[in-house]
Amino acid sequence: MLTLISPTETPLHRMPACLKLGAVAAGTVLALRVTSLPGTAGLLAGLGLTLLALGPGFARQAGQHLLALWPVVAIILIWHGWSGHWTAGAVVAGRMVFAIGLATLMTMTTRLADLLALAERGLAPLARLGMNPRAIALAMALVIRFTPVLLDKAAALRQAWQARSPKRPRTAIALPLALAALDDADHVAEALRARGGL
Amino acid sequence: MERNLTHIALFAALIAVLSLVPKIDLISGVPITAQSLGIMLCGTVLGAKRGAAAVLLFLALVALGLPLLSGGRGGIGVFMGPSVGYLVGFPVAAFVAGLVVERWRAPIGVAAFAGAVLGGILLLSAFGIVGLRAYSVLIAEGVADAKTFTWVQAVAAATPFLIGDTIKAVLAGAITQSLARLRPDSVLSRA
Numbered sequence: 001m002l003t004l005i006s007p008t009e010t011p012l013h014r015m016p017a018c019l020k021l022g023a024v025a026a027g028t029v030l031a032l033r034v035t036s037l038p039g040t041a042g043l044l045a046g047l048g049l050t051l052l053a054l055g056p057g058f059a060r061q062a063g064q065h066l067l068a069l070w071p072v073v074a075i076i077l078i079w080h081g082w083s084g085h086w087t088a089g090a091v092v093a094g095r096m097v098f099a100i101g102l103a104t105l106m107t108m109t110t111r112l113a114d115l116l117a118l119a120e121r122g123l124a125p126l127a128r129l130g131m132n133p134r135a136i137a138l139a140m141a142l143v144i145r146f147t148p149v150l151l152d153k154a155a156a157l158r159q160a161w162q163a164r165s166p167k168r169p170r171t172a173i174a175l176p177l178a179l180a181a182l183d184d185a186d187h188v189a190e191a192l193r194a195r196g197g198l
Numbered sequence: 199m200e201r202n203l204t205h206i207a208l209f210a211a212l213i214a215v216l217s218l219v220p221k222i223d224l225i226s227g228v229p230i231t232a233q234s235l236g237i238m239l240c241g242t243v244l245g246a247k248r249g250a251a252a253v254l255l256f257l258a259l260v261a262l263g264l265p266l267l268s269g270g271r272g273g274i275g276v277f278m279g280p281s282v283g284y285l286v287g288f289p290v291a292a293f294v295a296g297l298v299v300e301r302w303r304a305p306i307g308v309a310a311f312a313g314a315v316l317g318g319i320l321l322l323s324a325f326g327i328v329g330l331r332a333y334s335v336l337i338a339e340g341v342a343d344a345k346t347f348t349w350v351q352a353v354a355a356a357t358p359f360l361i362g363d364t365i366k367a368v369l370a371g372a373i374t375q376s377l378a379r380l381r382p383d384s385v386l387s388r389a
Contacts, residue, residue, distance in 0.1 A: 107273030142207035185208040
């Protein structure tokens with residue numbers, strides 16, 4: 001569950017992560033330069049064709065991510081259309097969808113390991129400030145490992161609640177969950193120290 | 199040292215898990231979740247610096263593409279949406295909430311509630327409002343006839359969160375107090 005990457009391998013998966021990150025940044029700046037409706041339509045058509053070229057399944061998955069934006073798009077369009085400025089509304093909404101779509105494309109085609117490596121390289125200069133980049137990388141790995149663990153505990157707590165009460169637990173499981181996080185943190189700290197520490 | 203690191207990491211994971219509480223999307227496209235409860239707890243339980251570090255760690259992993267944000271969102275795309283102001287405000291909110299608990303020697307439940315209100319509601323809303331307005335200006339830049347949010351509209355968009363946030367601040371105070379009673383050594387903001 002812990003990733004948004006597309007399971008279907010595309011040529012973009014093999015592209016270096018830093019190159020894709022640069023492309024997303026450049027594309028976003030470009031989108032903010034385009035001020036006309038045909039220009040925005042061109043950008044969106046380009047993005048759509050790229051998604052389709054990567055396969056119909058891939059395009060559908062990306063479309064589902066972007067579909068979550070519909071309330072924002074609807075507000076922008078109605079709000080502008082109210083005063084008769086449909087074109088301006090379409091350009092503004094189109095720019096936003098393009099920038100977010102581009103970022104989604106990168107997220108869907110870049111393996112977490114590659115991004116972690118990129119982040120570790122980016123964090124390397126922090127060593128001069130007295131911070132330990134390896135400790136940060138370890139902390140990231142711990143979050144990735146322990147989010148599913150805590151999710152399982154949350155599910156167990158919810159089931160235990162539902163076995164005793166017809167009501168939904170809502171926030172009642174927050175305290176035992178926070179307690180579990182504190183205790184797990186102590187156990188992992190002990191285990192790390194037993195293995196020689198950081 | 200190890201303890202600081204694991205507490206920061208586990209609380210970053212806790213934010214992610216709390217974001218799974220069923221969410222409702224508001225009309226402004228910014229969702230309501232228990233995520234802000236996680237942000238408040240990071241500050242009130244871990245203290246200012248460690249709390250902010252936990253939130254930054256969480257945001258870093260979201261940026262790297264993990265779907266940890268409310269509604270299973272993630273990737274750098276979320277930093278390009280209208281709710282970006284809240285994301286920027288998260289670590290500051292945790293820092294301020296932690297600072298209040300560390301500095302104000304009131305009973306921990308009271309201090310945690312005050313910290314959660316100051317950092318997790320007032321400051322975070324300010325970030326959200328400024329972010330919403332700045333985003334609407336940036337995305338409309340250069341487009342003829344395009345409209346941007348006025349300050350009044352941005353404030354109105356952030357207001358519906360205040361009810362839920364107040365409940366969460368009360369919860370943050372109560373949970374922090376219980377944790378301080380159950381695990382006095384683990385509540386690092388007062389350790």
